Amino acid sequence: MRLLFLLLWRNNFTIFFLLLQVISIIMLVRSNRYQQATAFNATNRFVTQTTGAVNNAREFISLRDENARLAEENAKLRARLNESAYLRDTLTIRINDTIRHQQYEYMPARVVNNSVNRRNNYLTLNRGSIDGIRPEMGVISTNGVVGIVHRVSDNYCTVISLLNEKTSVSAMISRNRFFGSVRWDGKSPGRVTLYEIDKTVPVRKGDSVVTTAYSALFPSGIFMGKVDHIAIEPGSPFYKLGIRLATDFSNLSRVYIVKNLYKDEQRILEEKNEMKEDQP
């Protein structure tokens, strides 16, 4: 027994090292598996204040670009106002109010922290549970999909960026509505890959890729980017389509969090489906 203690004491450096290493790895694995907030993550108050200050400075520098983008969006939205449309059939307008219930709500948010050059990128936004944000809400920018809400604190939330290996977004080719899933291969922040589109489907370079509503995260038809590379892998029944993203992740500053008001209803119904299938 004394020999054991002596042995332990002689190697105290290694043992202490292994102990702390195990703690680190546990923290890392837990942070991947659970969405609960711990003190050591980016929703911590001190961290958000610091990164927020840095981002304020960056945002000030990019005000000109941001103004241009907002003006462009204003113009697009103005074009969709009722006043700017020629009313061919007044009946449709009247029916709209009674048969169309609002399914998606959009909450504007500011990016207070962002990265694009790591393999797994995250963003931090200045909206939290006080504003009704919950994990697994979609996040979009004026140009397309940004990511999915991950952790939420009172005033902030972190978002798993589209540029992250954990993200897989259901998307379709807008021309013929064949769908697959979009993932990022970790190379360039401007390009993602659309998988699981059958080789028999006609695809052309320049086809628009938009979201589907299957995951209940995003409304259908949010623009993501255009096909700019078509690869056929030998032995696979699917294409590997390179997509050039419309969103420039390296200067995001204003985004919208998408609240799907019917999400729970869809999810509960779908879960019932799976339970039935599991029974023998």
Next chain:
Amino acid sequence: MIITVLRLLLQFIVLMGIQVVILNNVRLGAFINPFLYVLFLLSLPVNTPKLLLLPLAFFTGLIADMFQNTPGMHASACLLLVYCRPSWLSILAPREGYEPDMTPGLRSMGLGWYIAYAGGLIFMHHFLLFFLEIFRLSEIGSTLARIGLSSCVTLSLVTIAQFLSFNPKNN
């Protein structure tokens, strides 16, 4: 002793500040993420107790992790760095040994020695860090490219920072 502690604390705040405010926000391409803050661990005095090195590295790593939203990843890599540091110092020791309170630096030991010392430890740190980030072997090519390129950039930054840093012994 007090002066050394204060100097190290100041160095820690400055390096972590540069890391968080500037380096985490600079885009140098998809494969380059320099981590200048490891200079703090590299330039702890030679006679720092071994058992003090580990908690210092652990908390340095955790603070870096907080800002990058990766709890445990930097902590783990920093622990490996300081675990290898004493053996690496004794492998590279000059014939007459080190002065006990010496800081391993460019001025005290010269450029060739410093690049071997810092290069080796930075590579180990980045190697573990980027593998923990990806956590699998399938994209090994791009992971190795990340490790190599980032290590080179970190080593250059660490070396340049030594030229710029304030050295009380020379005044």
